[in-house]
Structure formats: structure tokens, C-alpha cells
Amino acid sequence: MIKGIGVSAGIGIGKVLLVEEHSLEYTPKAVENAAEEIKRFNSAVDKFCENTEKQAEALKVSAGAKEAEIMLGHIGIVKDPFLLGEVEKLIQGGQCAEAAFESMCDMFIQIFSAADDDVTKQRAADVRDVKSGVVSILLGIEEVKISDAPPGTVLFAKELTPSMIAEIKKENIVGIVTETGSTTSHSAILARVLEIPAVMSAADVMTSAKNGDTVIADGGKGEVIISPDEAQLADYTAKRDKLLEERKALEKFRGQPTVSADGTTYELVCNIGKPDDAKKAMDFDGEGVGLFRTEFLFMDKTSMPDEDEQFEAYKKAALILKGKPLIIRTLDIGGDKDIPYLGMAKEENPFMGFRAIRYCLKNRDLFKTQLRAIIRASAFGKIWIMFPLITCVEEVREGKALVEEIKAELKAENIDFDENIKVGIMTETAAAGIIADLLAKESDFFSIGTNDLTGYTMAADRGNSEVSYLYSALQPSVLRMIKSIIESGRKNNIPVGMCGEAAADPMMIPLLISFGLTEFSVSAPSVLRVRKCISGWTKEKADEVAEKVMSLATQKEVYEYLKTVV
Numbered sequence: 001m002i003k004g005i006g007v008s009a010g011i012g013i014g015k016v017l018l019v020e021e022h023s024l025e026y027t028p029k030a031v032e033n034a035a036e037e038i039k040r041f042n043s044a045v046d047k048f049c050e051n052t053e054k055q056a057e058a059l060k061v062s063a064g065a066k067e068a069e070i071m072l073g074h075i076g077i078v079k080d081p082f083l084l085g086e087v088e089k090l091i092q093g094g095q096c097a098e099a100a101f102e103s104m105c106d107m108f109i110q111i112f113s114a115a116d117d118d119v120t121k122q123r124a125a126d127v128r129d130v131k132s133g134v135v136s137i138l139l140g141i142e143e144v145k146i147s148d149a150p151p152g153t154v155l156f157a158k159e160l161t162p163s164m165i166a167e168i169k170k171e172n173i174v175g176i177v178t179e180t181g182s183t184t185s186h187s188a189i190l191a192r193v194l195e196i197p198a199v200m201s202a203a204d205v206m207t208s209a210k211n212g213d214t215v216i217a218d219g220g221k222g223e224v225i226i227s228p229d230e231a232q233l234a235d236y237t238a239k240r241d242k243l244l245e246e247r248k249a250l251e252k253f254r255g256q257p258t259v260s261a262d263g264t265t266y267e268l269v270c271n272i273g274k275p276d277d278a279k280k281a282m283d284f285d286g287e288g289v290g291l292f293r294t295e296f297l298f299m300d301k302t303s304m305p306d307e308d309e310q311f312e313a314y315k316k317a318a319l320i321l322k323g324k325p326l327i328i329r330t331l332d333i334g335g336d337k338d339i340p341y342l343g344m345a346k347e348e349n350p351f352m353g354f355r356a357i358r359y360c361l362k363n364r365d366l367f368k369t370q371l372r373a374i375i376r377a378s379a380f381g382k383i384w385i386m387f388p389l390i391t392c393v394e395e396v397r398e399g400k401a402l403v404e405e406i407k408a409e410l411k412a413e414n415i416d417f418d419e420n421i422k423v424g425i426m427t428e429t430a431a432a433g434i435i436a437d438l439l440a441k442e443s444d445f446f447s448i449g450t451n452d453l454t455g456y457t458m459a460a461d462r463g464n465s466e467v468s469y470l471y472s473a474l475q476p477s478v479l480r481m482i483k484s485i486i487e488s489g490r491k492n493n494i495p496v497g498m499c500g501e502a503a504a505d506p507m508m509i510p511l512l513i514s515f516g517l518t519e520f521s522v523s524a525p526s527v528l529r530v531r532k533c534i535s536g537w538t539k540e541k542a543d544e545v546a547e548k549v550m551s552l553a554t555q556k557e558v559y560e561y562l563k564t565v566v
């Protein structure tokens with residue numbers, strides 16, 4: 001068994017198709033007629049763009065507009081005026097088109113690969129993809145046709161590029177296994193959208209398998225079994241069929257309201273990172289957006305998006321949602337989320353440092369730009385503003401004062417906005433949990449961020465595997481925190497939602513129903529599963545479970561008990 005990272009859940013069982021990188025070797029030749037060579041190069045670029053447009057078109061149908069845009073980004077790379085200019089110069093200096101283009105691409109790949117953040121690193125993969133596409137055309141090499149793969153194929157590749165994914169016929173590819181990549185790489189995102197089980201960063205898989213081998217790819221656990229024995233095959237086939245059955249059974253919850261067994265209606269919304277994800281939220285039957293993590297708008301760029309650009313992004317999400325709720329969280333930067341062009345200082349303890357609302361309140365221009373963009377967009381939908389990492393009342397007051405200042409400015413400028421725009425907070429720090437009663441008086445709503453609340457309550461870094469045994473929302477301390485936040489919200493008549501991962505945890509759901517949560521914000525693919533789960537509980541039964549859970553002393557006891565009731 002080969003261990004990798006599970007990036008798209010599900011079990012794929014099929015035959016291996018090795019997608020080998022074709023050899024792009026050639027003997028560089030000196031060029032005598034530079035003008036002719038430049039012409040040859042330009043027509044290769046044109047052909048590349050033509051191919052890419054076709055692939056994007058296909059991807060739009062199979063995966064959606066956003067995914068097609070990733071593909072079209074390759075045209076932006078190959079048409080970059082600086083890149084083209086430098087390649088021409090090298091050709092004029094006597095290099096052949098292949099060598100000139102390759103050396104320029106390699107330079108970019110080196111720069112991007114050296115970056116600390118995943119987003120920039122991803123660009124290296126994109127440039128590599130563009131390089132092999134253009135050089136293949138120059139060398140007259142025929143591409144491997146993933147689109148011709150037969151039904152029941154598991155693709156094996158060193159690196160799966162977005163252009164390869166674009167060729168996938170969803171009905172034929174049952175799994176994806178790669179040697180590189182992780183959860184945040186574009187190909188992982190695409191695999192999830194296509195709902196194809198995928199394992200990435202699985203070492204040496206290309207040399208461990210040959211074409212036609214039977215293989216099992218477990219995209220949940222991140223495991224690959226090449227040439228499984230009969231018992232393994234039977235076991236995984238049963239697991240796969242059960243998962244597929246469950247997925248099919250969930251379809252009956254599509255288009256239905258989210259209602260508990262005794263008739264209480266809940267709001268079931270989605271977490272998104274990009275405006276286009278709002279479409280995905282709708283496709284998966286979400287009832288709106290409970291958390292728009294706006295930092296991704298900033299992280300994907302090399303400079304700060306200005307007010308109009310942000311306004312267009314927020315407006316786009318609002319229009320997609322057609323009046324359904326859209327909670328936009330202001331910039332939650334710092335911790336593990338760096339924006340290189342902001343030049344934030346390196347800190348000893350970034351998770352407790354100068355970040356999120358703290359950074360925004362001290363960088364007023366940046367904060368005001370974002371708030372103006374959000375408030376302007378509120379004319380186009382039901383937008384609420386949410387501040388992250390709140391630890392004290394002053395932060396809420398200061399943030400709200402800025403919102404009021406902007407509203408007055410917009411009024412004076414005759415710009416439309418929602419005068420009653422709600423302003424709420426993430427309750428995701430221990431401090432916020434402890435003074436939730438005070439914060440509830442200052443906020444229009446709460447959203448419990450259990451990802452951080454667990455970390456800050458347990459003093460356990462959410463990304464540190466050494467302390468992951470402590471990091472659980474089922475810890476009695478975290479459960480008490482959650483319960484008291486919800487109670488404080490209810491006493492003050494403000495809605496309380498949850499946008500941390502715990503909101504989609506079947507073990508947590510009865511407790512949240514009992515405590516009085518009203519909104520669940522989850523990842524889009526979890527919507528139907530959570531709706532089904534909520535439909536199975538009455539308040540009375542949930543109260544019984546919660547009472548028992550709150551009497552238990554350890555996370556293990558809580559977990560063991562909940563295992564018996566869900």
C-alpha cells in the first residue's frame with residue numbers, strides 16, 4: 001500500500017493508465033533565419049491557445065466556468081508580453097524556439113517553486129504545463145489522449161496538470177493518483193468538483209505500477225493499493241458501493257428545506273473562498289453562504305485588489321445567490337495565510353500575532369477599501385459583514401464605527417447600499433467565548449469558528465500533528481465554550497451559526513441542535529449529508545444526548561458515547 005494525501009473523497013477501483021510525461025528532448029540547433037523561427041514559435045503559441053480554448057470549453061461543460069478559467073489562465077501565461085519579448089530576443093540571439101521558450105519558462109518555474117505559499121507554487125505547475133504544451137507542438141509530438149481512456153480508468157501521473165484534467169471524461173475516469181500535489185492544488189480542486197476520488201503526493205507510483213494493473217485509490221484515506229489481493233478487492237468494492245449508494249440516497253434531500261424530525265427549520269449554507277464558488281454552493285443545494293473567506297481574493301494576486309475589483313467580486317457572489325444570504329468575512333490574514341505583497345513582518349507566534357481584525361484596524365485604508373466594497377455590494381443581495389478573530393468588545397465597536405462612517409460617506413456620494421446591513425462576528429477565540437454575553441450585545445449575529453476556537457481553547461495549533469490528539473471540538477472544554485456562546489446569542493436574540501468544520505460533523509449535530517444553533521455553514525459537497533443528518537433528530541432526543549455528553553469528563557468518553565448514537 002502506498003500512502004499519499006487524500007484530496008477528493010471516494011473509492012476508485014479500476015485499471016491503471018500511466019500518463020507519462022513524453023520526452024521533450026531535442027538537440028538544440030543554431031538558428032540562421034531568426035524571423036522564420038519567430039514565425040514558427042508564434043504559430044506554435046497560436047496552436048497552443050487554440051487547443052487550450054477547446055480544452056476550456058470542454059471543462060466548462062464537465063466542471064464549470066471557474067475551472068475553465070484556470071485553463072484559460074494558461075493563455076495569459078503564454079501571451080505574457082515579457083515572456084514573449086524575452087523569447088524573441090533569445091531567438092534573435094541564435095537560439096531555436098524550443099530552447100528559447102524552455103529557458104524562459106524554467107526561469108519562472110524556479111522563481112515560483114521557491115515561494116513559501118501554495119498559491120505561488122501552483123503557478124510553477126501551470127507554467128510547466130504551458131511549457132510542455134508549447135514545446136510538444138514545436139517538436140510535433142502527439143499528446144497522450146486522456147479523453148480516449150476507457151471506462152474504469154485510474155489515471156496515474158507524476159503531476160496532473162489542469163489541462164490533463166480538462167480532457168477527463170467523468171464517466172470513464174474512476175480515480176486519480178499523482179506523485180505530487182496536495183489538497184490546495186488546482187488539480188485537487190478540479191478532482192473534487194468532478195467528484196473523482198483522488199490521491200496525491202503518493203511517492204513513486206509511476207514506477208510501482210504498469211499500464212493495465214488493477215488498482216484501488218482511496219481518496220478519503222489517501223491510500224493506493226496496486227494489484228490488490230482478492231480479499232482487499234472484495235472489501236473495497238463493498239465500501240465503494242456503499243459510498244455510492246449513500247451518495248445516491250442523499251439525492252432525495254435535494255431541493256428540500258433543512259428540517260429536523262420534529263419540524264424545526266434550520267439554515268444550511270456554505271463556506272466559499274471565491275465568488276464563483278457561490279455557484280457551486282447553489283449546485284450542491286446550499287441555501288446561501290455562511291462564510292466567504294475573502295483572503296483568497298487577496299492571496300491569488302500580486303498586488304492588493306482595489307475597491308472596484310473587490311466590489312465586483314462581492315457583487316458577483318451576491319448576484320449568483322439571488323437574494324439568498326451571503327456572509328462576507330473581512331480579511332482574515334496572518335497565521336498560516338500570508339499575502340506576500342503586504343510585507344507583514346515575520347513573527348515568533350503568528351497565530352497569536354498581528355493578524356485578521358487586529359491588522360485591519362491598524363491598516364485603515366486597506367480595511368476601509370474592503371468595507372466600502374462590501375457595503376456597496378450590499379445593494380445587490382442579502383449581505384452581512386463578519387469580523388474575524390474578535391477577542392474584545394473594542395474591536396467590534398471600532399469595526400462597526402468604521403462601517404457607520406462608510407455608510408455616511410456612501411450616502412453623501414449617493415451610492416446605493418443596504419442601510420440595515422448586519423454586522424456580526426466570528427466567535428473563534430477563547431476570549432470571545434468567555435465574553436460572548438458582552439459581545440452579543442454589540443453584534444447582530446455570531447458565527448462559531450470551531451477550527452480556531454478548538455485551537456485557541458486547547459492551546460493546540462490546528463496544523464501541528466504532535467498536538468493533534470488535543471485538537472478536537474469534542475473536548476469537554478470546547479463543547480462548554482460552544483454551548484455558552486450559543487446560549488449568550490439566544491439570550492440576546494441574535495442568530496448563532498457555525499462555520500467551522502464541526503458544523504458538518506454528524507457527532508456534533510445533535511449537540512448543536514440541543515444547544516440551539518440556527519445556522520450550519522459547511523463545505524458545498526457536505527450539504528445534503530448534513531441535511532439528512534439534521535432530519536434524523538428531534539429536540540427531545542438531541543437534548544438527551546447533549547445532557548449525557550455534557551456530563552462526561554474526557555474527549556474519549558464523549559467520542560465513544562457519540563459513536564453509539566450516530
Ligand code: PEP
Nearest residue numbers: 428449450451452499500
Ligand atoms: C474557523 O476558524 O472555524 C473558520 C471557519 O475560519 P478559518 O478556518 O478560515 O480560520
Ligand code: MG
Nearest residue numbers: 428449451452
Ligand atoms: Mg478562523
